Amino acid sequence: MTKLQNTLIAAAGIAALAASAQAACEPEKVAEKYPELAGKPVRVATTPLYAPYSYTDMAKDKMVGSDIEVSEKALECVGLTYEYTKGVWSSLLPTILNGQTDVMVANLYYTPERAEKADFIIYMKAGSAMLVPKGNPKGVQSMDDLCGLKTNGVSGSYSLPILQEQSAKCVANGEKPITITVATETDAALRGLDSGRADFLLDNVGAAAVRIAEDPERYEIAFSATREIFVGNAVLDGNDALLQAYEEGMKEIAANGTLEDIFVKYGLDPNLIVPIEIKR
Structure with a gap:
């Protein structure tokens, strides 16, 4: 192996380590970063009838799907837990607005009308x-x-x-x-x-x-x-702590490849992924 090859391999290794360091989840810092959220589950509104985004795995009696896993991985990345409230799709957003739940996770499209009452964390195109x-x-x-x-x-x-x-x-x-x-x-x-x-x-x-x-x-x-329609999770307008927690967690799982892996797992085109963004 030539000296140049050794140098290139070493440089690639350093770059990979740097990328890994930048894309590190820090669940142990949840109380420091998100004291108002730590110690209590995020109440997630979802539907069990919308494969491949959110649906029930009957064999395991648990919620699965691309949206579900993205949400779970993002929350786990920042040290938050979660619990599910299930309903028909059209009933979910009202539960956010009346305070029954904290976030809607069910392939929700961003619109300016919805953004008048809810804030979005966007991660894909429709x-x-x-x-x-x-x-x-x-x-x-x-x-x-x-x-x-x-x-x-x-x-x-x-x-x-x-x-x-x-x-x-x-x-x-x-x-x-x-x-x-x-x-x-x-x-x-x-x-x-x-x-x-x-x-x-x-x-x-x-x-x-x-x-x-x-x-x-x-x-x-x-x-x-x-x-040109964007998809993401919605939280009640003003719930900045949860919005920022999702933003941090999603950016980390996007950087470390988990987000793309989830898309591939559920048969979605990774080209639909867009940069993580808060839209109000």
Whole structure:
């Protein structure tokens, strides 16, 4: 081995050690850094029905999913514990606003309207997928093909206003509107697709991939897209200590590779990860 090779290897080792030192979790310092949070569990509002982001592992009777693991690893990194309050997706954010829980962890999209009452810690972009029955019987290839079709939109989700906007565009172009039935949970919306009451479902790309993996003869993706919509956890406006704890923990697990590992584990594209950021 040449002297230059030895030098390069040594330099790489030093850089790796430096990166590791910079990405070190410090759970033992929780009382010093976050005295108002130490010693009591963070109350996490989530849904057990939203794979691969948050769902119940029936064999182990515990919450799992990419959002769940990101939250757990971030909190553990700064020395905080947690407990779960489960409900349907549309009921979760109100529990933050009325003080029943501390944080919503369930693939929540940032919007300026939501940010009027809640603060966000952002870590990924949204990806959407147009889920259709196997064989794509309506020939859906783009948003413009949705005019005159039937679908279900989940209350409070990013997809509902997109569908409403597209329906208005259909009418403006002299075509039939999209018939949209509002559901409270994605699984309820999916049942509409299964029963034939809906022709398509504007789904989250990760969730759509799970559905196809579980039943490849029932569904397919007509098309997908990455949207300039950001996803993160939400805490009540003014809960700065918890927001900062999440920011510290998430930045550490992003730096040490844990965040990317979680995405890969649950079949999500690591390219959806964005720099950790507080958005108010």
